[in-house]
Amino acid sequence: MLHIINSSPFNDHKLQLCLAKIDEQDGLLLIGEGVYGLNQLTEIRQQLPADCPLYVLQDDAFARGLHCDSDNIEWLDYSGFVELTLRYTNLISW
């Protein structure tokens, strides 16, 4: 399952609710306002299962002036985003 977060984790707690349910076969994708999760990476990593990949839509991050030095993030462009949604059995948009 691919979990998609599109709201700022500092503005609501959807990301928290998601992290409580996500498991190691899932993936987490940050898009739109959700990319502000990059400012909370340590906390996210603590709760994200070890094998669970973290994806970020790069245009949304660049637009907001966010970047991240962590090499454990998969940065996607729009076609990568589409391709990703096909890789998972289903999607849940929080």
Next chain:
Amino acid sequence: MASLAIVNSSAPFANGGAQEALDLAMVAGTFGQQTALFFVDDGVFQLINGQHGKHVGRKNLTSQFGALEFYDIDQLFVCANSLKQRNIDARDLLDDLSVILLATGDLNRQLSRFTHVLRF
């Protein structure tokens, strides 16, 4: 004398709030109203350096902040706690904009000095 505090609590591209707040600030300034801007909660994201709105088809707000001084708006207050919660360092903020970082209590005291408060 009437004075206006505009509280920015929205991230730059979250909704139209950030732009509306700026538009209002400039209108108020044009009509000679004593106006100050406050940045709290996700509003502090408006002040991050290196934004490129064109990646999401939006106009950068940051270029417009430079115009504020022409409207006699020179009081820009930023909630230090909001920055800390978001792991934003003062160095990550726009370098050509002069802002005042305040702790919550001081921010509230500043806010209470204004007769009108609008939140975006």
